[in-house]
Amino acid sequence: MELPDGALSVIPVRGIPSVQPGDDLASLIMTAAPWLRDHDILVVTSKIVSKAEGALVDVPESGSEREEARESVLRSQTARVVATRGHTRIVQTHHGFVMANAGIDASNVDRAQLVLLPKDPDASARALRAELLARGLDVAIVVSDTAGRPWRNGLTDVALGCAGISPLRDHRGETDPYGNELHITQMSIVDELAAAAELVKGKIDQVPVAVVRGLITSTTDEEPGVVPTLVRDAGSDLFSLGTAEAMELGRTLL
Amino acid sequence: MELPDGALSVIPVRGIPSVQPGDDLASLIMTAAPWLRDHDILVVTSKIVSKAEGALVDVPESGSEREEARESVLRSQTARVVATRGHTRIVQTHHGFVMANAGIDASNVDRAQLVLLPKDPDASARALRAELLARGLDVAIVVSDTAGRPWRNGLTDVALGCAGISPLRDHRGETDPYGNELHITQMSIVDELAAAAELVKGKIDQVPVAVVRGLITSTTDEEPGVVPTLVRDAGSDLFSLGTAEAMELGRTLL
Numbered sequence: 001m002e003l004p005d006g007a008l009s010v011i012p013v014r015g016i017p018s019v020q021p022g023d024d025l026a027s028l029i030m031t032a033a034p035w036l037r038d039h040d041i042l043v044v045t046s047k048i049v050s051k052a053e054g055a056l057v058d059v060p061e062s063g064s065e066r067e068e069a070r071e072s073v074l075r076s077q078t079a080r081v082v083a084t085r086g087h088t089r090i091v092q093t094h095h096g097f098v099m100a101n102a103g104i105d106a107s108n109v110d111r112a113q114l115v116l117l118p119k120d121p122d123a124s125a126r127a128l129r130a131e132l133l134a135r136g137l138d139v140a141i142v143v144s145d146t147a148g149r150p151w152r153n154g155l156t157d158v159a160l161g162c163a164g165i166s167p168l169r170d171h172r173g174e175t176d177p178y179g180n181e182l183h184i185t186q187m188s189i190v191d192e193l194a195a196a197a198e199l200v201k202g203k204i205d206q207v208p209v210a211v212v213r214g215l216i217t218s219t220t221d222e223e224p225g226v227v228p229t230l231v232r233d234a235g236s237d238l239f240s241l242g243t244a245e246a247m248e249l250g251r252t253l254l
Numbered sequence: 255m256e257l258p259d260g261a262l263s264v265i266p267v268r269g270i271p272s273v274q275p276g277d278d279l280a281s282l283i284m285t286a287a288p289w290l291r292d293h294d295i296l297v298v299t300s301k302i303v304s305k306a307e308g309a310l311v312d313v314p315e316s317g318s319e320r321e322e323a324r325e326s327v328l329r330s331q332t333a334r335v336v337a338t339r340g341h342t343r344i345v346q347t348h349h350g351f352v353m354a355n356a357g358i359d360a361s362n363v364d365r366a367q368l369v370l371l372p373k374d375p376d377a378s379a380r381a382l383r384a385e386l387l388a389r390g391l392d393v394a395i396v397v398s399d400t401a402g403r404p405w406r407n408g409l410t411d412v413a414l415g416c417a418g419i420s421p422l423r424d425h426r427g428e429t430d431p432y433g434n435e436l437h438i439t440q441m442s443i444v445d446e447l448a449a450a451a452e453l454v455k456g457k458i459d460q461v462p463v464a465v466v467r468g469l470i471t472s473t474t475d476e477e478p479g480v481v482p483t484l485v486r487d488a489g490s491d492l493f494s495l496g497t498a499e500a501m502e503l504g505r506t507l508l
Contacts, residue, residue, distance in 0.1 A: 011261040098405040150493035151352040154442030188408030196450035239404035250504025
């Protein structure tokens, strides 16, 4: 059946081998997905970006030495602690992301290593876009990771970096059919793209890239990326500290 | 081109007329989308569910009377106030959702009315699924709305209710290719579906329903829905109060 106008496809990219430091992601992706087209959006799991860039740390495989090493790595990735519960720390990273354990991950990697977030995911996205463009393919890139949310159980994927696409779709100033002006509706398109892509990725099916086809008809290099656009600074955030931490601060500031 | 195995489609449903209280959503949707199939997932904007169910309140069109009426409606929808800034109040609704202004909306509706959230969005989803099933169509339903998030600019759509589909995809107990057990990865599929659907909906293009095709191969009525599954109770949430409110509480509890 021909799909109705405006439909988009979310397509898993299978067959990407386990990524090693120094690997050329652009080649791995183009080999696995020879069907890629201009104006496709590639949603790339940050883990393979980190691995290719060598954003890995060696840690002992077990015991208290492993815990100490993890602790030290977490400190190195933390700009400030937002909230703590048990072994979990919600921190703001140096990029500005608020994530459990600074996004440091021990899954889908050798037990003797931890995967850090890419140092500059927007730059990673721009570099991958440029590599693909040099091979004749004009696509947008979203670098994604899995994250928790306050108030809701379950995780979703969100965007850490992007290139070739605007992170926000801005409806401000538009008027609805009843004549009401839409005041504050800026949609976080790249977060929605990351979420859509995760639906076809799965966690251990080795599908680190998915393609969203049909959403955009041109790319742009005018956009500053995810970090400058989507990261809200703590000063203007109503939830810059966990409730317990803020209550404690209230007590001590008296 | 034949899409690779595992691809899904996100398809806008156009041509649904402006919904009025008492309207039969199942009929409106089936008329607008005669191409629907078993195991499609229909992501339905909560606003048309609310309108069909008559979850509307009359308010004055302008002036201080309008503001007072809005205030009174907001109080009626609020279980507790989470955080306040200027005219915006982040509250927990009686359902358990934490949302700005309790999800009350003045867009895409007559200026003399406000749209409330559906009273029980899971029940709304089950009812719509049953109506469609009675007409021979076995689909899953996600009722969605637009919401903000702490720490990130821009909004995304999330799920308020569902039927026929499990809200979470559970990876706990699975083992990655390196032998690491995945501990806490429960993905919020229905939130990711809501986000994916929003990409093709737009805010004023009158596309209140989108279909995700290709993700599920069977439906289920064993699942309790979004509210029992995804809503985290305040007691186990690290961000149950805004930072300023928690600091104030810390001061006064001394």
